[in-house]
Amino acid sequence: MQIDIDLLFTWGAIVKNYKKGEIIFNEGDCALYYYQIMQGSVKMFNSNDAGKEFTQGIFTDGRGFGEPPLFIDEVYPATAISTEDSVVIKISKEKFLKILDEYPQVQKSMLRLFAKRVYAKSIAAKFIINNSSENRILGFLTTIKKKDQFPEEELYLVPFTRQEIANHTGLTVETVIRVLSKLKTQGKVKLIKHKLYF
Amino acid sequence: MQIDIDLLFTWGAIVKNYKKGEIIFNEGDCALYYYQIMQGSVKMFNSNDAGKEFTQGIFTDGRGFGEPPLFIDEVYPATAISTEDSVVIKISKEKFLKILDEYPQVQKSMLRLFAKRVYAKSIAAKFIINNSSENRILGFLTTIKKKDQFPEEELYLVPFTRQEIANHTGLTVETVIRVLSKLKTQGKVKLIKHKLYF
DNA sequence: CGGTTCCTTGAGGATGATCAACGAGGGTGG
């Protein structure tokens, strides 16, 4: 799902560049713009008092992010940071909502996108709650492999560091590492030259 | 958000009664119908191998549930059970999607509803990950108090049993009880005749 | 080849789960 770029420009969108590591908006900020990535990658995350981070989602080329608050007058539930040099197109909330009103097809895809998001978050919650580090990690691996549209039977090179897996599952790096070696002895994952295959 | 009942009937919806404790659909079932509660209450939940339960959501009079899979051809991510004798209106997926196409206003409210759901699940995940039983419970209490539209400064009688709080937070009953007494000594909650106020 | 980022291992400790037992309250039928 992405809104046609020309359409966005027609309605007054502007382009903004973000360096790697730059914050796009903070948790608690008012939601005033619709953002869509033209190039690069954006991570949405929460961090607690202890500095521990939880990744809510990662968005890449073509994807929009931070839309839900625009519809319900809420502040952002998480912080958005650019994880590599990125080019982002942004347009005001008012114009964004107007576009949805004018183009039913766009509204429809947004609805489908949100359905996917709700679904994905339900699945994620299920795995996180299922209090076993093993299941949390297997659940995460299964989810991203599917999201990358990899056939289940093929070997998938997991494109995340141990730390990133930790941030997605709510575990610590060390736990992730220890669980992965256990999963390796069980034949559920492969570790080749420190790379993780699932 | 609810779809007008007369509209649903016009399009061929039917009514079904569920006794307390009856399953409406199971995790993994194909999503073939849109369901909306006329009277009663429905809980959506997951349970793991050990029988531990996680509550994904509770829906009451007027609310629809289990919609997201209808949009994305997925099976249900959780089981729906009637938690009291309930009257539910149901209509086939095809007709439901047709209604959304025909009535932009309905589609629009559905979009807003999903935005709320995504938002709520983001907040919930944030609290659950924030690995401290205290924060999980405080987060849950804050969320439901707000959802019940209670002014923050007023004392709120929490309408959940300890077990239910446990199922929402992914903790055990005993932990919930112990944390609540700690929160009581800290003055963050009140316990009067075993009733919980926040 | 030096620096940075990522991975790994060990020891020790804290937190929440588990298991078991019992108390409190509310409703129902005799």
Place this chain on the structure above:
DNA sequence: CCACCCTCGTTGATCATCCTCAAGGAACCG
């Protein structure tokens, strides 16, 4: 009205799991 039952709440002891802290190794890149 009381006895019983059923659900919910409570407490203690013990255990497993994951976190924390600390140190060092491996891979990669300019």
